[in-house]
Amino acid sequence: MDKSIKGKRTMITLEVKKKIISKHESGVRVSDLATQFAMPRTTISTIFKNKDAIKGASVAKGVKTLTRKRTQMIEEMEKLLLIWITEKQLSGDSISPSIICEKALSLHADLIKNTPGGSAEGEIFKASRGxxxxxxxxSSIHSAVRHCEAASxxxxxxxxxxxxxxxxxxxxxxxxxxxxxxxxxGLFWKRMPKRTYITKEEKALPGHKPMKDRI
Structure with missing residues (x-):
């Protein structure tokens, strides 16, 4: 194989991986696939080893790379988190990214604690910015500015x-x-941020009367 091909390191999209698997299953040899897609044979073989995960993977529209699959624990946590965000929205509370991440960590910890047998104790979740x-x-939540109540x-x-x-x-x-x-x-110590996050069904927020307790 050409050295320039062997040394080249590129990101292989999920779409290309599925195409390689499909061609191999139709009878195309590994050496021919390596030449056709300009990849080392070892890369082609690695794709075949993970073909079940690749074939069963589905990604959002416009996303071509396969990322680490979220665990069932994290998926359950995100469902509970979205319910919590909706409740906060209905009660008129403002929430920031840091507040959401803190709640996510709390929910995840509670789920691990209440999991029988402690099978999820080794799972790591950091609630990072990413x-x-x-x-x-x-979840299609989006940021919105909360305006003061017009009637006030x-x-x-x-x-x-x-x-x-x-x-x-x-x-x-x-x-x-x-x-x-x-x-x-003065310091308005009970005043909430004007910007918060709301669910995709809501386009805007109703006005509210901010608390004016101050020092």
Whole structure:
């Protein structure tokens, strides 16, 4: 075999692997497949050894590479996590990626703890950023901005105040440099983030009245 072919290392897509398996099962020899696909024979043989997993694998549309299969424990955890996200959405709570990952770790730990025989004790789940991005794609949750409740502000009274204040400024002879807005600084320790994650069925969130407990 050509040395340039032997030394070449490329990513083999799932689609190509399935094609190689199909050709081999139809009678094409390993040496001919190696030449046709410009791969070492050892690579072709490795594909055959894993043909059952490759043939049974299904990936999302547009994804061609085969990644490590999620365990049943993780799949169960993600189902529970999506239910929890829906509950948070209905109760009006805001959740961030870090909160979701923390909950995922908690749910996974609970599932392992409650698994008879401890068969899943050796399973490692880190709730990494990469996992979160893939979970977001699988579950179709998306980020949304939570707006303040429109009804909490009385626009009519605000417009009246503007006119009243304008008359007051003119009657007192204030110049523009003497009119400014000043607000205090405070820590709103119960205030939730404006951005949260919601399920795919929801396009937007209803307004809500934020808690204003502050120091």
């Amino acid at each position: 996992w979160f991005e893939k979970f977001k794609t699988r 502000a009385n626009k009519l009274d605000a417009d009246r105040f503007v006119l009243k204040f304008k008359d007051y400024v003119e009657s007192q002879g204030f110049v523009p440099q003497q009119v400014f807005s000043c607000d205090e600084t």
